[in-house]
Amino acid sequence: MTRLRHRPAPDVRVEIRGELPREDAEYARVRALETAAGLGPDARALRLRLTRSRDRSVARPALAQADAVVAGVGPVRVQLATGTARESVDLALGTLAGRAVRLREQGDIGFAVAYESAYRPQFAYRPLAQRRIARHKAVVPARRTPGQAVLELLALDRRFHLFADAATGRDSLVHRCSPDGSVELCAAGTGALPPLDLAEAARRLWLTGRPFAGYTDSGDGRIRVLYRRFDGHYGLMVPVSDGRIGAGTLSAQH
Template identity: 75%
Template sequence: MTRLRHRPTLDVRVEIRGELPREDAEYARAQALDTAAGLGPCARALRIRLTRTRARTVTRPALAQADVDLAGAGPVRVQLAAVTAREAVDLTLGTLAGRAVRLREQGDIGLAAVHESAYRPQYAARPLAERRIARRKEVVLAHRTPEQAARELLALDRRFHLFVDATTGRDSLVHRCPLSGALECGAAGADPAGPLDLPEAARRLWLTGAPFVCHTDPGDGRARVLYRRYDGHYGLITPVADRR
């Protein structure tokens, strides 16, 4: 006898960016509903975003990002790329479900998420003269221990994570090493050359080929991160004071 899985009542949303058939959006929603059903009542909301890049230098043009908020465990995010949209959906939702279960049951998603996935999205090649800061994000940094920040970085599938060290009170950064994928943590913006303005930070980003440059804002002395976006442009994260 086939047992029907209960469809969840939580909000499931699918966002499409770029040129993708309607059938791919319907497939993504159906798969998201199945995934949400397996997450149980602790799942509050599930979002999946599908993007297809037109950059010819990218061999896996379909990008899927899935986010879910788990009661008592916090948010989980996965972002992976594949040749087709359906493959990207399957990879991303399958990975999200596995990490969500480990986070809910063990409080940690485990070391399997430390390594760089073979399906991590690729950077589109863009001429230097065309690059710009396409997104600026101001954030209130949370106070965390390095261990807590590392767990959040893995759960959110990020390359880096800015936070305020709960012991020292300093802006700090935990990040993945580009080659090994191992995690490193330390005071953010600690650079022997001192504070950097944005043009110099962008120059370093270009010269090193690194995914991001963490540096000190010459104006307020806070750490900030200039990072590469997958569309070939840059993004900027700037800490701000909590105004509450």
């Protein structure tokens, strides 16, 4: 007698933030289930987060973030925004599925992703005096070669990726250089980034209008990344060894 082994169904979760018509929320759930099924038996989990912004300064208020975990590939992430919820859902899930297939079959996602820059989420306008660090993110950098770090940055759809160099163990940063977020990769290790304090990093971030500022902390000599959040505030990424981070403050005068 032959026993058939059934793989467990992938864990599919849909999170709705903001007010959306019930039909749009249901559409998002159906499309997430269809996408998970289309990824095949290697799909372990899929999460779709749909956010509708009320900020009138944002021209593309419907933001969809899709994350999946695929066996043999690892985590894959896409974050794109359009004018309507359904369009964002279709674009994000379709891009996620294509990216996962490319990673599984060819080991990379290629460099034909510049078109996505037209759908990058926008930063909400917030007066300088109101900005603050809304999130302190402690990370334990994983040891990676620069090539592995670049692949992870692309697979996770990030603007920057903090890692520990596999050969030296030192903090390193790989990031997208193009202002529009299209693929043009640069790398910087400890010593290649300017030594700054938090206030000066924030001042440079404000003056340049870039989405993030990487720098070497003048206190402990480790890399920090101060980045803009889509709500107009800032986030601070700090490498740690045990996952703990101090509170930290940022003056509005920068």
